[in-house]
Amino acid sequence: MSTDLLRIYERLGSIARDALDYALSIIEPGMPILELCEKIEDRIRQGGAKPAFPVNIGINEVAAHYTATIGDRSVIPRDSVVKIDIGAHIDGYIVDAAITVSFNPMYNQLIKAAAKALEAAQFSMRPGVPVSMVGAQIERAIRSFGFKPIQNLTGHLIRRYELHAGKSIPNYDNGDRQRILEGEVYAVEPFSTNGSGYVDDSPSVTIYRLMKNPKPKDPHYDVLSYINNEIGPLPFTPRWLVHRFGNDVVKVIDELYSRGYIYGYPVLIEHGRGLVAQVEDTFVITRDGAIPVVNVLSLLR
Ligand code: MN
Numbered sequence: 594m595s596t597d598l599l600r601i602y603e604r605l606g607s608i609a610r611d612a613l614d615y616a617l618s619i620i621e622p623g624m625p626i627l628e629l630c631e632k633i634e635d636r637i638r639q640g641g642a643k644p645a646f647p648v649n650i651g652i653n654e655v656a657a658h659y660t661a662t663i664g665d666r667s668v669i670p671r672d673s674v675v676k677i678d679i680g681a682h683i684d685g686y687i688v689d690a691a692i693t694v695s696f697n698p699m700y701n702q703l704i705k706a707a708a709k710a711l712e713a714a715q716f717s718m719r720p721g722v723p724v725s726m727v728g729a730q731i732e733r734a735i736r737s738f739g740f741k742p743i744q745n746l747t748g749h750l751i752r753r754y755e756l757h758a759g760k761s762i763p764n765y766d767n768g769d770r771q772r773i774l775e776g777e778v779y780a781v782e783p784f785s786t787n788g789s790g791y792v793d794d795s796p797s798v799t800i801y802r803l804m805k806n807p808k809p810k811d812p813h814y815d816v817l818s819y820i821n822n823e824i825g826p827l828p829f830t831p832r833w834l835v836h837r838f839g840n841d842v843v844k845v846i847d848e849l850y851s852r853g854y855i856y857g858y859p860v861l862i863e864h865g866r867g868l869v870a871q872v873e874d875t876f877v878i879t880r881d882g883a884i885p886v887v888n889v890l891s892l893l894r
């Protein structure tokens with residue numbers, strides 16, 4: 594990896610770390626999720642990056658892919674376990690990281706299980722190691738706490754402007770013999786649960802992505818081309834379009850989604866309605882091992 598790229602990842606790491614640190618300092622029960630998402634996204638922008646995707650807030654059995662909607666009135670519930678998953682990018686180079694906060698000490702072990710799993714993954718990742726071996730380490734750590742890993746959520750190879758660039762880091766030994774290579778960048782995200790260990794798609798969608806370059810004959814070309822120019826192929830939410838197109842943009846996005854012009858990420862819910870914790874960091878693979886870009890584990894201590 595070039596020194597320029599390493600420098601960008603150093604910057605991204607400190608921006609994401611600051612944003613998560615800031616999130617930890619402001620989050621509390623009763624806080625509107627809309628306010629939380631917008632403040633964290635603003636913090637990323639102030640740091641000199643762009644959000645690589647809308648801030649995901651996952652409460653209790655909601656595992657991933659929920660972000661505040663326009664006019665969202667939901668708040669952080671009491672006694673909840675809350676995942677804060679953020680992305681930042683500079684020129685398409687992406688960092689992806691998440692922490693979990695508990696407002697009931699009963700859930701601390703669930704979070705610790707995910708954190709220990711991330712630590713085990715970090716120590717096992719180096720060039721030549723099959724991805725399933727990292728998954729085995731993640732599963733072993735989570736099961737040692739008496740919880741289950743979520744099997745149908747994975748970490749992922751990251752490339753420029755590509756959040757999920759092919760190879761996955763499973764959260765269990767799935768037998769995938771593809772190897773980790775020097776110079777690659779991976780997000781690794783163990784999810785621990787006291788539920789069934791699977792997530793289901795819910796009917797609700799709050800995060801979308803452009804699927805192809807828009808053409809002038811496409812419906813709502815103004816909205817599509819704005820997304821293409823300002824956000825590109827990375828995920829977005831209608832909230833980000835309101836200042837330009839007004840509140841009606843929700844209907845436009847709905848229409849573009851149902852007509853197949855944009856992709857939607859369903860909100861993911863734990864199948865057994867179990868509680869879910871997630872700890873995620875982005876790692877640069879060097880000859881000597883995996884370097885955490887954000888070092889989220891140090892934020893949890
Ligand atoms: Mn993430």
Ligand code: MN
Binds near residue numbers: 689780
């Ligand atoms: Mn990720």
